């Protein structure tokens with residue numbers, strides 16, 4: 001089976017800015033893939049290369065086995081890209097926009113599919129509204145709808161939930177998960193790391209144009225050896241710093257919680273110590289590292305660990 | 308099949324766009340050209356163009372039709388593109404599976420459609436001012452397609468090159484309007500004093516107006532075969548240039 005996306009040694013510079021530097025990535029069909037990175041990491045540039053919005057300087061990119069330069073008509077057909085910037089064609093209403101869009105991708109009489117997408121995105125009641133008359137969040141929903149009307153095999157969402165309200169965010173994710181279960185490949189960029197952590201199977205982290213990590217989500221998180229113990233207490237103990245010398249980053253919160261950071265290997269012994277102390281314990285929680293911890297480590301200054 | 312739908316949809320979108328703003332795109336140009344017709348037919352009543360042996364009004368009708376064709380075809384493609392660039396909806400064209408030639412053809416046909424709609428309407432209005440006779444309808448239609456095609460292509464190039472609306476007016480105010488006014492829409496260039504009559508021969512719009520007038524009244528200043536060669540070559544060159552600009556993503560791809 002062809003890979004959904006294969007990116008080999010792709011480079012792109014804007015003047016002195018190296019937006020993409022020797023990027024290599026392979027995405028399998030049917031994956032829910034996260035493309036993460038701080039502002040300016042090169043995510044949108046990479047998506048632009050996929051969709052034919054950006055001319056790369058070197059390297060090769062294929063979509064379902066077809067080259068995005070030589071075979072651009074095929075690759076564009078199998079992609080549904082939601083651009084990051086909200087753009088709109090001011091002459092048409094919502095439904096007309098989606099009809100034109102379907103036609104562009106070679107689909108005629110697409111009413112049923114358009115209805116489905118409008119429903120899923122909560123835009124049905126605005127179908128006769130001119131785009132100028134949509135709120136910002138609705139314009140973004142339309143942007144998503146446009147990418148989906150031709151039922152593409154690979155759906156690329158460049159920060160689809162920026163400016164979208166909580167309710168729609170939830171229904172959008174339900175719909176995208178459904179599409180993924182039907183076998184569609186999903187590529188998502190987002191700055192909401194919790195969303196990515198919940199949704200994605202595999203994640204690539206970009207920093208300054210380079211891929212600094214690609215792995216299964218769980219594996220990525222495992223790289224951070226960190227456990228956070230939260231102990232809710234009746235009273236604030238004195239000298240909290242001295243109580244547990246093996247713990248790091250000891251903190252007392254307003255909600256009467258003592259927060260202790262430790263490593264996986266030390267978590268049991270630390271819990272023992274807490275139990276055997278004279279503290280009046282109300283509740284105990286143990287949390288593992290989060291995607292955010294990995295993200296911070298790989299993208300913050302000095303954390304330039306390369307794979 | 309789906310390829311045809313793709314192409315057809317672009318043409319449909321282009322025509323739909325200008326139809327939605329028909330007041331500006333179709334009716335406004337009709338008013339200005341009708342004013343020309345009224346003023347000229349009143350001022351030059353019973354005046355003849357000696358070289359042609361026809362009424363002045365009949366002489367200028369093909370020129371006026373071509374002038375509107377030129378302006379409207381150019382305006383259609385250039386504003387369609389500059390608005391798309393300005394609003395960002397140009398990405399719709401870039402993300403969709405159009406071949407580069409389809410982009411050129413699709414936008415061009417949109418421009419031709421608007422040019423022909425306005426041109427036809429002007430012809431109909433003109434029949435109030437003269438008999439309405441046309442020497443060769445077939446040739447006139449053919450030349451109309453060719454000439455509005457050329458200016459649709461020009462409009463695409465201008466739209467790609469322009470970074471803001473002002474840049475489009477530079478194109479039309481500094482090139483199209485002077486070249487059209489100096490092309491013999493309102494006079495026979497044979498009437499011009501020596502040097503100017505020669506200079507006109509370097510103006511491609513002169514050949515367009517001249518060949519259109521030939522199709523209209525059966526007489527022309529230049530040889531028809533020369534005009535067809537010049538205008539046809541220009542069309543082909545612009546067509547491939549435009550397609551090439553789409554291919555390299557001139558000012559639309561990063």
Ligand SMILES: Nc1ncnc2c1ncn2[C@@H]1O[C@H](COP(=O)(O)OP(=O)(O)OP(=O)(O)O)[C@@H](O)[C@H]1O
Nearest residue numbers: 014017019037038039040041042043044045046561
């Ligand atoms: N058209 C352009 N001209 C010049 N520089 C550009 C252009 N587009 C992007 N860049 C630069 O390329 C780098 C990568 O930008 P890109 O938009 O890909 O980042 P991103 O990861 O999508 O960021 P964000 O999370 O903010 O969307 C940035 O340094 C940006 O300034």
Ligand SMILES: [Mg+2]
Nearest residue numbers: 043044045084
């Ligand atoms: Mg981006």
